[in-house]
Amino acid sequence: MQRHLNESFVYVETKKLLTGLGWVLVAGEPSGGSNNLPRIEIRNPSMSDKGSKGSYKVDLISTKNKNLLLTEVKVDFDVSDVEKLNIICNERREHLKNALQERLGLDIDEYYIIKSLSLQNVHSEQVPLDFVCFVMEGSIIHPELLSKD
């Protein structure tokens, strides 16, 4: 593997890793360029009608059995990714539910939601206890969160 990965490389590797682990990629959008997955925009209905202001996009969304995995992809750990997924899964949960229902016909109330990061560089202590972290060297931090079923 390349010593210095850029984000799009980590993104592709993450897709391969998740697919290999049996996850079904259902949506997502890389930070640069297009993708072969539907893009899900988690809109805030109280914000402006046009444009994407106030909306969130998750880099990768995948399912396995009744688990729904939300993954933010970066080269280095960035606390803003943690904050973003926490917001999406808490105060914006209803908006996530609406977006996935509209685009994929998927009801998140039927799923156990797992928050995750996929990174090249991270210290395990940086990863919150309720987050899974896929590390590009091949390790997984907090893998127990993936085996809830």
Place this chain on the structure above:
Amino acid sequence: MSYTIYYDAYQEAEWFRGLSPHLSGAKLKPINESIEPSLVSLLRYDKPDIILYEDQTPRLSLEKTSEVPTGHNVGQRFGRIVCAAEEGVLGIYFGPFLAKKHGKYASKCWINVRQLEAMLKLHGFHNVPSLAVNWQCDADAELIHNGSESAKLAELINELIKSGWNYDIPEVQQIEKDMCEEITEGIKRHAGYGSPPNSAKIIKTEIYLLDPRLKDYKFPEFFTNRSESLHYVVGMKAGLRSDPFTGTQLLYDYLYCRTGPTKTERSRNLVMEIPDLSLSDWNAVTNTERKDKRLLVMFPDILILKDGYAKTS
């Protein structure tokens, strides 16, 4: 033959490599890390998503987007396509002609066909095709993501490679036929696409002779000799920026001004006006290599600002 795929985003390079068995052994290289002169020439106006080399020869420059080009972003990517044509390289735009926009006011959204018309004009002027390949959607206008959406593009690339990059193959002709049909249908849906948009008007050139902002401007003879001008008003309210205007100026140039491959070959002048940008705002940006500063003076015959004009090249 060996192939190299220069990419802006790695996932797009992998996708592109998967389109043809001929490309399965292609090397993948980031666009930014190359100093190959022919590659640098293809990046003069902007950075495309993919550039394919066959041995040492650039063969195609590709834009891939899931956005429907409407409203604000119609011309945004056009500069990259023009650059490819000027370099004699096949340009491909792969994106939806129709797709559903989501949100509170979800609706089906068709492509602004001015872009397709301008791409056909590019072919006429530069003798190399600029092809728009439709990213297919389903009956509900949702984009298809199962791989079949790029089957036509894959077939095109395969046949081009097999034919030694012969642009007369049926696949190229079929795509240009599809583009022509989409233009016809687009104008039927929205007659406005058959003429310039509200932001660009064809006016008498003599009007500029009376504009107080141009009182010190020495009008060149070629400018006054053209009786008409295309006057493109740019809505740039938040300070100097490039997108989508640097691409859109070229879209309108090819649609309403150009008669040939160079900017001196025009039947109408191309005049841009940025009414919200003052001369001091313009001069405050001293980096003339910045994309906006560089490209906004490269093509218009005159660039009019709020209280004066900027020198064009």
